[in-house]
Amino acid sequence: MRTLLRPTGFVDSPFGHDGKVARLAGGMSWFAAVELLRVEAHERTSTELVPIEGIEDRFDDDMAAQWKALTSPRGPLQMGERTIRLDQPQVMGIVNATPDSFSDGGQFADSAAAAEAGMQMSAQGAAIIDVGGESTRPGARLVWEGDEIERVIPVIRQLAGGGAAVSVDTRKADVMTAAIQAGARMINDVSALTYDGRSTGVVAASGVPVVLMHHKGPPETMQDDPRYDDVLVEVYEWLEERIAAAEAAGIKRERILVDPGFGFGKNVGHNLELMNGLALFHSLGCPLVIGTSRKRTVGALSGEAPADRRLGGSIAFALKSVEQGVQIVRVHDVFETVQALRIWRGMRDQALTPRAG
Numbered sequence: 001m002r003t004l005l006r007p008t009g010f011v012d013s014p015f016g017h018d019g020k021v022a023r024l025a026g027g028m029s030w031f032a033a034v035e036l037l038r039v040e041a042h043e044r045t046s047t048e049l050v051p052i053e054g055i056e057d058r059f060d061d062d063m064a065a066q067w068k069a070l071t072s073p074r075g076p077l078q079m080g081e082r083t084i085r086l087d088q089p090q091v092m093g094i095v096n097a098t099p100d101s102f103s104d105g106g107q108f109a110d111s112a113a114a115a116e117a118g119m120q121m122s123a124q125g126a127a128i129i130d131v132g133g134e135s136t137r138p139g140a141r142l143v144w145e146g147d148e149i150e151r152v153i154p155v156i157r158q159l160a161g162g163g164a165a166v167s168v169d170t171r172k173a174d175v176m177t178a179a180i181q182a183g184a185r186m187i188n189d190v191s192a193l194t195y196d197g198r199s200t201g202v203v204a205a206s207g208v209p210v211v212l213m214h215h216k217g218p219p220e221t222m223q224d225d226p227r228y229d230d231v232l233v234e235v236y237e238w239l240e241e242r243i244a245a246a247e248a249a250g251i252k253r254e255r256i257l258v259d260p261g262f263g264f265g266k267n268v269g270h271n272l273e274l275m276n277g278l279a280l281f282h283s284l285g286c287p288l289v290i291g292t293s294r295k296r297t298v299g300a301l302s303g304e305a306p307a308d309r310r311l312g313g314s315i316a317f318a319l320k321s322v323e324q325g326v327q328i329v330r331v332h333d334v335f336e337t338v339q340a341l342r343i344w345r346g347m348r349d350q351a352l353t354p355r356a357g
Contacts, residue, residue, distance in 0.1 A: 001040045004236065005066045006280040008049070009033030010323060012351035020053050024325040025282045026073025026087050028348050037280070042237060043230035069285030074327060075254055077209050077287070079185035082165040084127050086287050088345065089322040091338055092128040092167065092330040093121030094293065095159075097151040098135045098143075111154035118159045118166075125338035128186065130330060131155050131179075132169030136190050136264075138223040138296075145172045156182040167211075173198035180206050188289075190215055190264065192242040204250035211257045211289050212242045216265025223265070231270040232277040235260050239284060257328070259289040262317075263296060271297045275317065279324040291330035292317035293337075315340045 007024055009032035014021045021030045034055060036048040050058070059067060077084040084090055095118045097108060108114035118129040133151035134143040152168060152175065159166045160183025167186035168179035173196045176187050185208050192212035193200045203210045214235045216226050228234050239258045246256055260274050260281060271292075281288055292298070298313030299305045305313075311333050318329045318337050322344060331337045 001038060003063055004037040004039055004280060005063060005070060005283050006035040006037060006277055007031040007070060008035050015354060022052050022071050024070065027325045028088055029323065029325045039233050042234055044233060066283035069283050074287045079165040084165060086327040089326065089341055090127040090328050091125060091334055092130050092328050093126035093334045094330060094332050095129055095131045095155065097131060097133050097155050114155045115158035118164060119162055121334040122164045124335040126334045128165045128167050129159055130167040130169050130188055136219045138219060140219040145174050148175050149178045153178055153182045156184050171195035173202045176202045180208060189213065193246060200249040209255045209257060210251060211259055212239065212246065213259035214238055214261035226265045226267060228270060231273050232280060235274060236280060243284060243286060257287045257289050258284055259291060262290060262292045268297050268300050275320055278321060278326065282325055287327040289328040289330060290321045290326050293331040311336060319344060
């Protein structure tokens, strides 16, 4: 049996609460309580809500390590010459150079149009542009790596040449290698380096940051009645194992980010449970990435709205994420999301401005 720590009881400001609140991962969120999740055989057996004050007296070694991870700042991402601060939420813009992605597949006529869209996202406030050449939507079929390379490399080269911080969304080692050579400075792997046995070595040798995302099953079948005994705990433990495997392969922990994989082998209930418990994942000690933009869950909760009419729900999820300290939100609608986060940031800045006595 072990106990996991989920921060909760978020407050706008630490002022006047000395010793009663803690800062979450060096970001802009403070929490006043922790939910202790007692776990056995991959699921919760009991929970207890406790205040921050005096909590460290109850810790065993595992809980103390989690607490240190929860309360330690996340260092900035170094993506080539670009430095991405993680003490505030950042936006990752999505450019799918694919004919069949669920939301924007086939939107761009050629690589120049895709690159132009990426540069517009940068101008609108996206810190990172994530370029993908293979759809991993539910039911999507495998794309030959040669085709994937042909789709993404011209886009990455143009974006990187224009000064953008570029990530490549791929699970294949050869695509990773080609993308890095073209100027990509982050790998976003929906398989968490499990799909291609050579990918871990590519990432370790390159030294670029990597996003490890949880999934359950391949895209072709992942939404065929996914089941969990306790989705929050199971995803947490799976990511914990993938972090350990990446470190063992020579990838430095400060270059690892994690994504709970919203919609990847999960039904609506699973997704909502993950969103409600998102702050738990900070105790893994890695920056968090979340991708909820235009996902099926938004449509399911809004009268089966089609993908191009899910902006409001996508922003609601983005705000819920940053309230829980998520460092990077991956989105299609950059301008609107950046605007929403600026309003959130303005309120937070005001709360963190001491009032004149």
